[in-house]
Amino acid sequence: MLELFSYSLDYTTLVLLFLVAFFIGMAKTGMHGASMFAVPLLAIVFGGKVSVGLMLPMLIMADLFAVKYYHRHANWYFLIKLFPSAAIGVLVGTWLGNIIDDQVFKTIMSVIIFASLGLMLWMGKANKDSIPDYLWFALMMGFVGGVTTMVGNLAGSVMALYLLSMRLPKNEYIGTAAWFFLAINLFKVPFHLFSWESIDLNSFLLNLICLPFIALGAWVGIVIVKRIEEKYYRWLVIGMTGLASVLMLF
Template sequence: MLEVFTYSLSFSNLVFLFLCALLIGMAKTGIHGVGMLVVPIMALLFGGKSSAGLVLPMLIMADCFAVYYYHRHANWSYLTKLFPCAALGVVLATAFGQLIDDQAFTIAMALIVFASLALMIWSEKKKDKNIPDFYWFAALMGSLGGFTTMVGNLAGPVMALYFLAMRLPKNEYIGTAAWFFLIINLFKVPFHIFSWETITFNSFALNIITLPAIALGAFFGIYLVKRIPERAYRWFIIGTTALAAIAMLV
């Protein structure tokens, strides 16, 4: 075992940690579904609730890469509808997380993934292709996005459902999602530090050493997205999310 900033990690633990960092970088620059694989791996390594705080700074670092590259593609008309309710969802999830133990927390994470996946497939398969651009829909998705991002950083499928429903083009989808998650993830930091106490100096130091893997994943994600057609990209998101949901069940 290796002692890394008070964490006792085996060599295989470190390999999986850096693999998760690579996947986070890829997920934030467009290969969204692969980021869901991080949730079960980190939960197994560090526990459900602790892993949520450990992953958050890694997500923010990857968000910065995504915003830098895709910022000009963001659609702010959708973002301004989402942010107020997303902030409310974060606050509600903070209280929720204080009431349950780690095992129940992990089960809740898995249920959120499967429910979101079902909604994504239903949305893509239904014959009615009208865009549900209603305030109540944005408020619902924003609240769910804020809640799920606090409960295990699991807002990816929920927000994918919303942005897919809005029929955003590939780059606009990635740019809008990048700004949404950067701002919401920064908003979550004080709750993790002062309420859940899942972000500490040692956990952040561990995050910093993963930065090269995050950067590599970000550039790899940009490279792959350029080579995926628009229609195929939509089903790619759904497919990779499905694989991640199965991985969580196992």
């Protein structure tokens, strides 16, 4: 066992933590399905609610890498429509997390992952013109994204559904998502600190030792996204999401 910043971790747990950091880095630079795999891994080791707080600083670190690389490609027209309802969703998610126990918390995370998988499968079959660029749709997706990102850091698929339905090019899609998640993840920090108390100095120091693996994952994600074909990329995300749902459920 290793004693790190008040955490007692065996070597297997430490390797899983670094693997989660690597997946988060990959996810933020375009391999979005990787984050769906990271969420249940961390929840299995640390528990649902604790894992959400532990993951948040890692997500913000990875968001900074993504924004640095893709910031020129962001589409602010869509971001401005998403932010207000997403902030309300974060407030609702904070309230929800305060009234349920950890087992229910993990069950909700599993349901969200299953629903995300269904949404992505539906997106693969839906006519792109069937989802109009209406304000109500942006507000709904922003709200759902806010709730799911607060409850389980699981808004990736919600944002994928919205941004891909808007027919954004690959780099513009990644850049817009990067700015959205950086802003909303920073907005979540005070609620984790003062309401859930799921982030403290020890958890942040544990996050910092994961930074090299986040950076490595971000670089790998950039390289893969440049090379992978669109049809294979989509099915990779769907497959990883399905595996994540099974891990969370059992």
